[in-house]
Amino acid sequence: MGEAGLVTIPVAVAAPTSKVAAGADFKYLAFWRVFAQVSGRPDSVWRHLERRLQGDPCYFYIPAFSWRRVEIQQLGLRLTQAQPVLDLHSGPHPWGRSDAPLQHAASFAPAEEGGAESSSAVSQGSSGEVAASEVAVWPVLLGAKDARILAHFIYLALEAEMAEEDGLTEYEIEPRGEELVFIPAVRDARLVQDAGWRLLIREFDSLVA
Numbered sequence: 001m002g003e004a005g006l007v008t009i010p011v012a013v014a015a016p017t018s019k020v021a022a023g024a025d026f027k028y029l030a031f032w033r034v035f036a037q038v039s040g041r042p043d044s045v046w047r048h049l050e051r052r053l054q055g056d057p058c059y060f061y062i063p064a065f066s067w068r069r070v071e072i073q074q075l076g077l078r079l080t081q082a083q084p085v086l087d088l089h090s091g092p093h094p095w096g097r098s099d100a101p102l103q104h105a106a107s108f109a110p111a112e113e114g115g116a117e118s119s120s121a122v123s124q125g126s127s128g129e130v131a132a133s134e135v136a137v138w139p140v141l142l143g144a145k146d147a148r149i150l151a152h153f154i155y156l157a158l159e160a161e162m163a164e165e166d167g168l169t170e171y172e173i174e175p176r177g178e179e180l181v182f183i184p185a186v187r188d189a190r191l192v193q194d195a196g197w198r199l200l201i202r203e204f205d206s207l208v209a
Contacts, residue, residue, distance in 0.1 A: 009144060010179035012088040018200040026200055028137045028182040030064040031079065032147035035178070038155070040171035045158040053083060060154050062147040064180065065138040071195040076154045078193070084203040086181065137182065148175045 016026065035057055038046045050058050061079035063071050142150070151173055159171075188198040198204065 007144075010090070011182075012086075012090045012179060013182045014184065014201065015087040015089060016184040016200040017087055017202040018198075018205050019202070020198075020200070020205065026184040026186050029185045029197070029199075030138065030140045031075075031181050031183055032060075032062040032064050032142070032144060033179050033181045034060040034062060034147050034151050035176045036060060036148075036151060037174040037176060038171065039174075040159075044171070045161070046155065049081075049083060058083060060147075060151040062142065062150045062154065064140050064142045064147065067141055068195075071197075072150060072153070073157060074193060074195045075197065075199075076150070077157050078204075079199075080154050080158065082203045084201050086183070086201065088181065140180070144178050147178055151175065 013028070038044075038058075040046060046058070059080070061076050063075050066072065155171065155173060184200040185197045186200065191198055
């Protein structure tokens with residue numbers, strides 16, 4: 001709670017757009033999507049991302065479901081590099097009720113570091129909507145303030161891949177806003193570069209083994 005009282009955080013759910021999503025028993029992983037003004041060298045990786053998007057917003061993606069460095073670094077870096085075009089819904093969703101899978105997300109207890117799944121799932125009626133056993137949301141462990149700090153970590157990881165012998169130059173990140181985005185995913189131990197997760201969005205279909 002801030003000086004002005006409770007803060008409203010925008011929340012949205014990404015529909016599965018992967019061609020390998022059909023029939024998958026997927027989970028929803030929470031990510032902070034941070035919009036920020038970034039200043040630095042003109043040939044930085046961030047500037048390349050901005051030019052690639054041709055005026056569309058460029059976001060930092062920070063895993064909110066885990067405090068493990070491997071997941072924050074690998075998934076956060078890969079999503080930030082990919083800048084996926086997400087099919088986001090904050091109202092009625094194509095798979096059922098408008099509050100699925102958000103209705104219990106705020107009340108989940110913290111998971112163990114290995115990522116214990118919540119047994120709370122979306123329970124829906126007999127109208128052909130998603131059943132309770134088919135959708136689960138992993139806990140949200142990191143807050144918006146954590147995401148703003150970790151944006152620096154992701155930025156430095158981006159730049160480190162392109163850094164020359166003279167090292168990184170000075171930069172500034174000025175967060176302008178953040179939203180909580182739930183992205184569908186399945187466990188896949190083969191994807192060691194993505195911390196053992198397959199994100200079910202089209203930009204990651206090239207990773208199919």
